[in-house]
Amino acid sequence: GAGVSQTPSNKVTEKGKYVELRCDPISGHTALYWYRQSLGQGPEFLIYFQGTGAADDSGLPNDRFFAVRPEGSVSTLKIQRTERGDSAVYLCASSWTGGNEQFFGPGTRLTVL
Amino acid sequence: KQEVTQIPAALSVPEGENLVLNCSFTDSAIYNLQWFRQDPGKGLTSLLLIQSSQREQTSGRLNASLDKSSGRSTLYIAASQPGDSATYLCAVANQAGTALIFGKGTTLSVSS
Numbered sequence: 001g002a003g004v005s006q007t008p009s010n011k012v013t014e015k016g017k018y019v020e021l022r023c024d025p026i027s028g029h030t031a032l033y034w035y036r037q038s039l040g041q042g043p044e045f046l047i048y049f050q051g052t053g054a055a056d057d058s059g060l061p062n063d064r065f066f067a068v069r070p071e072g073s074v075s076t077l078k079i080q081r082t083e084r085g086d087s088a089v090y091l092c093a094s095s096w097t098g099g100n101e102q103f104f105g106p107g108t109r110l111t112v113l
Numbered sequence: 114k115q116e117v118t119q120i121p122a123a124l125s126v127p128e129g130e131n132l133v134l135n136c137s138f139t140d141s142a143i144y145n146l147q148w149f150r151q152d153p154g155k156g157l158t159s160l161l162l163i164q165s166s167q168r169e170q171t172s173g174r175l176n177a178s179l180d181k182s183s184g185r186s187t188l189y190i191a192a193s194q195p196g197d198s199a200t201y202l203c204a205v206a207n208q209a210g211t212a213l214i215f216g217k218g219t220t221l222s223v224s225s
Contacts, residue, residue, distance in 0.1 A: 003213075004156075033212070040217070041202070041217055042216050042218055043202075043213070043215050044204055044215070045212040045214065048211040048212060055211060056211040058212070059212065067122055073165050079206075091156060091157070093144065093157075098210045098211055099145065099206060099209075099210025100210075100212060101159055101162040103159060104145065104156045104158075105155040107155075
């Protein structure tokens with residue numbers, strides 16, 4: 001596609017459930033990033049992939065959060081045992097390589113009840 | 114730890130006015146700086162990228178400057194239009210270029 005796409009656009013779940021959020025980067029972009037944005041705040045970095053490997057996961061808040069990018073294209077962010085504090089918009093971005101201009105997707109709004 | 118501050122938090126101007134949005138950061142060891150626009154309920158649209166070795170970038174009515182030594186960037190918008198109404202976010206890339214650190218944004222409202 002022409003831009004970064006994310007699915008689903010909205011996800012409502014119950015506390016304690018497991019969720020997966022998907023990101024399709026711009027074709028040919030080797031770098032992929034996940035951020036999350038709470039209301040009234042700027043996005044907060046979670047994890048960066050260069051190709052298939054997580055080159056920087058320093059932003060993941062705890063071990064309930066995990067992300068994969070098995071073939072170096074699509075990435076999935078996985079959240080186990082969701083908590084109400086996980087409610088936010090999860091944004092994905094991609095760039096040609098690390099350090100280049102980042103292009104963002106529309107985000108997935110996660111609501112944990 | 115890098116911190117990014119944007120001032121003002123909100124700004125209202127009449128159509129046609131030139132305006133400046135400010136961004137400051139605490140650690141000058143950055144890879145680059147990027148300005149974004151975010152419309153309500155939407156993702157981020159990249160406006161300008163300034164590499165750490167550059168002083169400014171221009172795109173249409175937008176001009177962004179970077180003074181790395183003083184930890185400051187400005188986004189200048191000429192002849193503002195109602196369609197410019199949005200939240201503008203400043204982000205600096207860490208020295209490795211692996212992550213963007215964002216400010217909280219400036220919400221701009223341009224009235225016709």
